[in-house]
Amino acid sequence: MTYVFHPKEEIKFQEFVLFHKTHYKQIEVNINIYLTLEPSIPESVRKNTEMLLQSFLSLLVNSNIEDIDEDYASHLQKWYQSQLSNVNQKSYNLFQLVYQKSLMALMIQLKYKNKIPMLIFLLSVLTYILHINNDWVNEDVTKNNQHKLHESSQLKRLQSMEKLNKLLIRSSGVRDLAYILKKCQEYFNYKRCIFYAYAPWSDQFYGVIGEELLKIQSMKGQVTEEYKIFNREKPIYLKNPKNYVKDENIELFNLSSVVFIPITYQNQLFGWVTFDQLGKEFNCSKDDLELLEQVGKHLGLFLSREGAEVVKTSDIHLTEREYSILGLLAEGYDNKKIGALLFISEHTVREYVSRLMTKLKAKNRTQVVAFAFRLGLLN
Secondary structure: OOOOOOHHHOOOHHHHHHHHHHOHHHHHHHHHHHHHHOOOOOHHHHHHHHHHHHHHHHHHHOOOHHHOOOOOHHHHHHHHHHOOOOOOHHHHHHHHHHHHHHHHHHHHHHOOOOHHHHHHHHHHHHHHHHHHHHHHHHHHHHHHHHHHHOOHHHHHHHHHHHHHHHHHHHOOOHHHHHHHHHHHHHHOOOOEEEEEEEEOOOOEEEEEEOOOHHHHHOOEEEOOHHHOOOOOOOOEEEOOOEOOEOHHHHHHOOOOOEEEEEEEEOOEEEEEEEEEEOOEOOOOOHHHHHHHHHHHHHHHHHHHHHHHHHHHHOOOOOOHHHHHHHHHHHOOOOHHHHHHHHOOOHHHHHHHHHHHHHHHOOOOHHHHHHHHHHOOOOO
16 A cells, blocks of 8 residues: 655654654664664764764753744754764764664554654754754865965964963962963963863762852752763863753853863863853854863873872871761762761761861862862772
């Protein structure tokens, strides 16, 4: 029997999103199966493709149905820009193939009556993403041609990295990090730079360094799907952070375009730095992202080096009780809860926290945890 397609059966973006929300788990299972079974794919391509697939599915599943309009171009533009560091031709081709297979397999399994309209809509989405990809490729080609004519831009990049390297060599410890980040704003032409420390023992992030310190230190949470911007391996550029950053955080920092850079060294994650222009929208090319990725790696090497030196020379000694309270602080407990867990008064807890701040030369609880991690007192 031949299937006759009627235009009235066309689906809308809202229906497309709703289908993904309803069948999220099974789509995810299918993606993992097809990605694993795809033959002769280099591991690097497979890894990049997995990140693309997960982020695209997350974009759809976490979209608010009530906020969706039928002009889905802006949604796809935001998503693509956030994945610039993961996209290349091989990973994008595999992304398309696996996503189509996963969706089609599910619709066949469900005996979904609108599978042809759904597939057609998916193809239109993938086609639009391809156009975005081509636009970025052409833009990069144009920029490369411009660089050939005007090499001063590339020279400035190299000079900026050289300034950073000299600064890191001169710096003596983790307490210089605030000054280093301030200089990074200057070297790389951004108006704001914030450091978020990563606590591996609890898989949490903490706002630690930057201007408007009270706001920054109010930022903390679990590194979960809700905070998918905290990519642990690659930088992320968001021209518009809506749907990726909580609305209250966007409002708190008057946030527009922003770049998230992981600080890593030899598979160890120290945290992230963000760069933005204090509420002003800006563009960020792949070259810009690659430069900032190097900044993150150099900062990671610096923190690794300084951490090793401090551990060897540190004469800080904590009592068993101080260690217990330090561990509970790292878990995010407040004084009242710590007191209840250790069967001591809230006042006594405050005294212990004050001692920890004195011993670690920290200004607040967040710095106590961050410095303890850097000093090797917490693993």
